[in-house]
Amino acid sequence: MQFIHPIKKTFNKVFALSQFDAQKQSSIIPIRHMNFDFESAKIDPKFYMNAELASAYFASLSIFLTYGEDLVIDTARYHRDLLQDARLKQRVSSLIGQEALHSKLHEELNDAYMEKDLPVKLFRTLAGWVFDYGFNRLPQPMKLSLMAGIEHFTAVLAEYMMNHEQVFFSSQDEKQRAIWMxxxxEESEHKDIAYDVFQNLSNNYALRIAGFFPALITILVLISAASLLVPFYREPKNLIRWQYWKDMPRSFQLIFGLKDGVYGSSWKHIFDYLRPSFHPNDYDTSDFLAYYKERLLNADNGVLAPYFVKEFTPTLKV
Ligand SMILES: [Fe+2]
Ligand SMILES: [Fe+2]
Structure with missing residues (x-):
């Protein structure tokens, strides 16, 4: 799992951003349309580092994330009307557009997972309970805080994944690689928008923290617990298979390991959100974004080139 990225050194540093850097991170972002056309027969169930449960975590995340994204879209739409800053409004439109396409295309992936014996219907029911009877009924200020909390976790995840590019290439499944990359x-690209909306309209520290914990419990605890069901759903005999039990500690390490795990090695970044002066752009990802835009979007050999349809930027309405 050891991987030295050419610009990793700069990426891992926490910068006290200059005004210039902050502006660079807050540039206007496009909404990119993709067409992956997933085929269930080609889905690799061990996409993530050939580990069954770690891959099940990402499949479960793909299902739950669509509910989180729908909450982000509804909450962002509601609060966009309350903003005075035309440029921030424009950025919120980009956030809404990007999340709408994430949700739509992950639903297509989830439909393909369903044919691959993943408990998609069960998880949709479970996520429906959590969101329809819980989070979606919260008052708008709390939803705004939860939106910022969810976006913090997707930013942490994005930084980890981009900093460990090899995890995308451990499988030959090019379409799962493409959708996750x-x-x-885009999660890294728009990581500061929800936070800036929250600060602009609320700026209440206690309320911000109140939205952090439900996001943490859902993403780290609930989705991880749900993932444990996946192998049994696929084949109940897995319970007595050595392979399943052998995979468990490795998968746990890949997600929660303090040295290299997705969340375990990111715990400082995760809990830095509790710092009163925290801002997402304290973690400068501008170099990484530049690298990945070229790596993914280059028309000749970019990872996304075969799937890219079009892009547009919302207009600035003053
Ligand atoms: Fe998203
Ligand atoms: Fe997002």
Whole structure:
């Protein structure tokens, strides 16, 4: 799992951003349309580092994330009307557009997972309970805080994934690679928008923290627990298979390991959100974004080139 990225050194540093850097990170972002046309027969169930449960975590995340993204879209739409800053409004439109396409295309991936014996219907029901009877009924200020919390976790995830590019290439499944790389690029691209809306309209520290914990419990605990069901759903005999039990500690390490795990090695970044002066752009990802835009979007050999349809930028309405 050891991987030295050419610009990793700069990426891992926490910068006290200059005004110039902050502006660079807050540039206007496009909404990119993709067409992956997933085929269930070609889905690799061990996409993530050939580990069954770690891959099941990402499949479960793909299902739950669509509910989180729908909450982000509804909450962002509601609060966009309350903003005075035309440029921030424009950025919120980009956030809404990007999330709408993430949700749509992950639903297409989830439909393909369903044919691959993943408990998609069960997880949709479970996520429906959590969101329809819980999060979606919260008052708007709390939804705004939860939106910022969710976006913090997707930003942490994106930074980890982009900093460990090899995880995308451990499988030959080019379409799962493409959707996750596209999604992670855009999560990093828009990581400060929900936070800036929250600060602009609320700026209440206690409320911000109140939205952090439900996001943490859903993404780290609930989705991880749901993932444990996947192998049994596929084949109940897995319970007595050595392979399943052998995979468990490795998968746990890949997600929660303090040295290299997705969340375990990111715990400082995760809990830095509790710092009163925290801002997403304290973590400068501008070099990484530039690298990945070229890596993914280059028309000749970019990872996303075969799937890219079009892009547009919302207009600035003053
Ligand atoms: Fe997203
Ligand atoms: Fe997002």
């Amino acid at each position: 596209w999604h992670m690029l």
